[in-house]
Amino acid sequence: MTDILKTIFESVLVGNKKGVSDGVQQAVDAGVDAGEILNKGLIAAMSEVGRRFEEGEYFVPEMLIAARAMSAGMEIIKPLLVKAGVETIGKVAIGTVKGDLHDIGKNLVGMMMEGAGFEVIDLGVDVTPDRFVEAARSGVNIIAMSALLTTTIPSMEATIKAIEVSNLRDSVRILVGGAPVTQAYAEKIGADGYAADASAAARKALEIVGRS
Numbered sequence: 370m371t372d373i374l375k376t377i378f379e380s381v382l383v384g385n386k387k388g389v390s391d392g393v394q395q396a397v398d399a400g401v402d403a404g405e406i407l408n409k410g411l412i413a414a415m416s417e418v419g420r421r422f423e424e425g426e427y428f429v430p431e432m433l434i435a436a437r438a439m440s441a442g443m444e445i446i447k448p449l450l451v452k453a454g455v456e457t458i459g460k461v462a463i464g465t466v467k468g469d470l471h472d473i474g475k476n477l478v479g480m481m482m483e484g485a486g487f488e489v490i491d492l493g494v495d496v497t498p499d500r501f502v503e504a505a506r507s508g509v510n511i512i513a514m515s516a517l518l519t520t521t522i523p524s525m526e527a528t529i530k531a532i533e534v535s536n537l538r539d540s541v542r543i544l545v546g547g548a549p550v551t552q553a554y555a556e557k558i559g560a561d562g563y564a565a566d567a568s569a570a571a572r573k574a575l576e577i578v579g580r581s
């Protein structure tokens with residue numbers, strides 16, 4: 370790994386937003402390929418962040434600041450990636466379900482998925498089943514639903530039913546998570562995957578699209 374990619378990698382690990390954006394800008398100015406900055410700098414670092422989180426070396430705050438630092442770098446290279454036609458691993462539409470306004474965990478999951486190489490479309494909070502159906506119709510690979518309230522998790526099942534009724538169930542995979550959600554619940558409502566935290570969600574999404 371070149372020195373500049375190493376600097377980007379290490380800046381993401383410690384959540385140094387300015388270090389990441391300066392490093393990415395320097396790499397771009399030096400003519401380093403945007404795909405290389407993405408894969409060897411940003412994505413590699415987020416995968417290490419995920420590993421440290423799962424090993425108990427990092428906690429939610431460390432993961433959050435690393436993800437924010439990574440996003441600062443993404444902002445710089447996104448237009449270059451689009452121009453170069455660098456393909457993302459897949460498209461994920463993520464949202465917090467109807468009636469639920471909690472978005473910290475959902476944002477973190479979205480950032481980790483972006484860090485894993487997905488294009489993430491953030492539908493926001495209080496997302497109705499119809500809005501998820503619309504996203505499924507737009508051609509995303511994964512619908513990712515987050516819920517933090519025991520009173521709102523039934524909206525996940527309602528959304529899956531709405532996707533089925535719209536004949537879109539075979540074209541998207543569905544991932545669910547959030548504090549009150551369990552593997553058993555995910556299976557009961559017919560989701561394709563469950564993850565307990567943001568790092569596991571990114572891994573699960575990779576598994577779902579066959580890139581794990």
Ligand code: B1M
Nearest residue numbers: 469470471472473474513515518519545546547548566567
């Ligand atoms: Co609310 N709230 N809240 N709240 N809130 C909880 C969730 C609660 C457990 C607090 C409590 O009573 N102990 C409780 C829910 C009880 C229950 O239903 N079992 C609760 C309640 C009751 C409420 C209100 C009803 C309170 C009221 O008004 N009476 C109200 C509801 C509003 C609504 O949504 N309609 C409410 C409001 C709020 C605030 C607006 C004040 C604020 C939200 C701010 C925001 O999100 N922008 C808030 C907060 C901050 C919390 C707590 C304190 C923290 C949630 C959080 O951000 N955690 C929470 C108590 C707690 O968790 N200790 C609580 C950090 C975050 C990183 O974790 O979101 O769990 P989490 O996400 C994790 C995993 O769950 C997972 O990965 C994430 C990262 O590792 N994950 C996924 C999440 N989504 C995933 C999706 C995946 C996979 C993994 O795949 C797609």
